[in-house]
Amino acid sequence: TDLFELKLQSLKETAAAYIHIVVKSGVKATMHEHILNKDFTGVIIDIALEEHAEVTYIADQRHEKNQFVIALRRAFVGKEAKMKWIDIAIGASIANSSIYTILEQPRSVGETYGLFYGRETQFHDITHTTIHVAEHTESNLKTHGVLEDMSKTIYRSLIDIREHAFNAVGHQKEETLLLSKSAQISSVPDLEIANNEVSCSHGVSTTNVDDESLFYFQSRGMDTETAKQAMLQGHLGSIVDMIENEALRADIISDIIRQT
Structure with missing residues (x-):
């Protein structure tokens, strides 16, 4: 599928926007969103997927150090459609x-991969939240x-399975690598299940890099810096690899390396 670019930029230092996207039945699309404002940005993006539609949406939040960004993105997924x-x-x-x-x-299927x-x-x-409203729905939440x-970082994840979402399947997993004793992660995984005919799992892990690991x-x-880069790329690589566009994938990897 082609890569559709969604670049959000304002003439002013601060901006707020609402965008509504409808993906018609049977359409497959990959979208790349990039917010370019310099100061403060608030954005809401809604995507409605009709029957059998498939969307991969890359929320590319590589911002400048002084930016303040608030973004709410929602997908409403139709019959046998897939949102990634x-x-x-x-x-x-x-x-x-x-x-x-x-x-x-x-x-319908929902997948959320975070980095x-x-x-x-x-x-x-x-x-990251997935709400199962209908039966035979599937979700997967994975963040590194x-x-x-x-x-x-505060990371909240929720799989919410409603009363009539029989035979729903939902999984969530979050893994954090701490390269400093002063860095902090607060992970809050949650499951809300309103019927018994479901299959769910969730898990969180945090790894501290110590002197022994660096010595290896x-x-x-x-x-030391090369060792940290190797660990960082290894930990984040599985999420970056979800991006099928080779040029974009390489650009994100090089940006991560540049900042280490």
Whole structure:
């Protein structure tokens, strides 16, 4: 599928926007969103997927250090349609990103893959939620993060299975790598289940990189910075690899390396 560019830019330093996208029945599309404002941006993006539509939406949040961004993105998924989010959170002084996927019709699918990388005093507030309304719906939430210096992230994830969403399947997993003793992660996974005919799982893990871990790499000829880059790329790589566009994938990887 072609890559559709959605670049959000205002002539003013601050901006707010609402965007509504309808994806017609049977259409397959990949969208790349990039917010270019310099100061404060608030945006709401709604996507409605009709029957059998498939959308991959890349929320490319590689912001300047002084940016303050609040973004709410929602998908309303029709019968046998599939919504795939790739949420890239790098940069910004403060970034608040919320993604909601509402599986409204039978056999609809929602996938949310997230990546966050915090440095210095950056703060990310991330929410990933999937709501199962109809029967035979499926969801998967997977996020990997790396924090160093004095950066902080709050990550909230929720799978909400409603009363009539029989035979729903939902999974969530979040993994964070801490490269500094001063970095902080607060993970809040949650399940809300209103019927018994479901299959669900959730998990969270946090790994602290200690001197022993660095020594393993240093004993193989790597200096400290190269060792950190190797661990960072290894941890975030599985999420970046979800991006099928080779040029965009390479650009994000090089940007991550540049900031280490």
